[in-house]
Amino acid sequence: MIRITDRTMSCLDGLPPDKPALSRFLALLVETDPGAIELSERVYGLLSPLPEYPSYILRVERADDVVNYPHIAEFVCPSAPAGVDERIRPELRLDYIGDIDNVAGYAGCAKARVSGMDGALCGDYPRAFARLKEYFRGDIEFCPTDRFHCATALAAEWVTGGAGNRIVTAFGGAGGFAPTEEVMMIMRMNGLRGGDKNYGFFPEMASLFSKITGKDARPNKPVTGRRIFHVESGVHVDGILKQPKCYEPYPPEAVGQERKIILGKQSGAASIRAKLSELNMEYAEGDVPRILEAVRAKGAENGGAVTDREFAAIAKFVTMGLST
Secondary structure, eight states: OOEEEEOGGGSOTTSOOOHHHHHHHHHHHHHHOOEEEEEEHHHHHHHOSOOOOSOEEEEOSSGGGGGGOTTOOEEEETTOOTTSOTTEEEEEEESSGGGGGGGGGGTTOSEEEEEEOGGGGGSOHHHHHHHHHHHHOSEEEEEEBOTTSOHHHHHHHHHHTTSOSEEEEBGGGGGGBOBHHHHHHHHHHTTSSOTTOOOTTHHHHHHHHHHHHTOOOOTTOTTTOTTTTEEOOHHHHHHHHHOGGGTOSSOGGGGTOOOEEOBSTTOOHHHHHHHHHHTTOOOOTTHHHHHHHHHHHHHHHHTSOBOHHHHHHHHHHHHTTOOO
């Protein structure tokens, strides 16, 4: 079974400590059930006692610090010597696969975390993954970083290609890592994660994440972007209404979103019918071409989308036989 270690809560130390938002975010993170949740010492101290979860990991800066946390069973430490403590997973930075010789002292570790590998996707990454497994031989966690904007792709290749069964991510791409929510949905689509689990709380998590970090998510961000299920183009609307699986990798409801038909100069007749039904407006089939013509004109005039209020006014004028 593939285990995701979500490290969001260890990437927030430089931000103002909003305890209510962090507590609620952690509760929802537990609900996602990634496999393991990593916290920094600061966040751990702020939020203790933690909500019940079987696998918490504490990030410490020095191996000696583990003595301060007798109730934690697993740690990750970027400076831990090889084999210093079976509870500690050393974290090794490899920006390029050629750097592997720089960490020769860790080759015999029973477990390690390898972070970085940004540029691996530009080369023979299956061979790079195989070399990592051969070199370390033990329990490897892979934590791809996102300097070249390919962390999600690297994480996906690691888990779907069978390279390893442990991946490290962070919600919303916190800290410059692969976004947990994206990797979870990739695993779901590939049958590596329960397909019946509903992540309807993702929008709340995204809202809390924005509040905590002070950064708003892009509207087209995969999984949590507020516009990812908005569609305008006529042929796309027609296709989605007939066979959504050809256009949407998962139902909008699975991630707490809903499909929205956007009207404008690219709309087609299927969009008009769908919007009329959505607004519970009665119409005759002969009205559709005239409504469509008026909607396209309004979209060109607006230089963007036609609002539902504008559409309703257009449809009302057309169906009543008036002029727009």
